[in-house]
Amino acid sequence: MALSMNKVILIGNVGQDPDVRTIPSGARVCKISVATTENYKDKSGEWVDSTEWHRVVLWDYLADRAEKYLKRGSKVCIEGKNKTTKYEKDGVTHYTTEVIARDLILLDPKNRDSSSVSDESASYSSPGTNNSAASDDNGDDDIPF
Numbered sequence: 001m002a003l004s005m006n007k008v009i010l011i012g013n014v015g016q017d018p019d020v021r022t023i024p025s026g027a028r029v030c031k032i033s034v035a036t037t038e039n040y041k042d043k044s045g046e047w048v049d050s051t052e053w054h055r056v057v058l059w060d061y062l063a064d065r066a067e068k069y070l071k072r073g074s075k076v077c078i079e080g081k082n083k084t085t086k087y088e089k090d091g092v093t094h095y096t097t098e099v100i101a102r103d104l105i106l107l108d109p110k111n112r113d114s115s116s117v118s119d120e121s122a123s124y125s126s127p128g129t130n131n132s133a134a135s136d137d138n139g140d141d142d143i144p145f
Contacts, residue, residue, distance in 0.1 A: 013074065033053050033055055057101065079101070084098075104125075
């Protein structure tokens with residue numbers, strides 16, 4: 001069996017306020033777009049900014065965190081995996097690629113204003129991932145390490 005990995009790490013800015021919905025199964029899903037910008041010199045020596053937009057999907061706990069703390073312009077780090085979906089519309093096959101988030105790290109400076117995150121960890125992981133910085137605000141401080 002060949003070794004493979006599907007891992008995406010994005011550091012950028014949120015393009016619009018989070019769109020959070022509850023699907024019929026009861027799960028919460030949040031969709032955001034994240035812009036990443038690359039600077040380089042073109043052939044004439046001029047600096048060029050190239051912005052790429054990424055569709056990001058956050059589920060359940062991460063959707064709740066995104067809804068609570070993110071807004072248009074927020075600086076974030078997203079770790080996840082690429083997923084391409086195929087669908088048909090008007091007889092034409094379309095493909096869309098999204099990043100399914102596993103981790104969300106808030107990169108905006110704390111205490112920017114009174115509504116900023118000040119007493120919680122700024123790093124969140126989906127349940128089941130190993131991230132000692134993740135916080136659930138449920139008072140589980142009895143971890144033995």
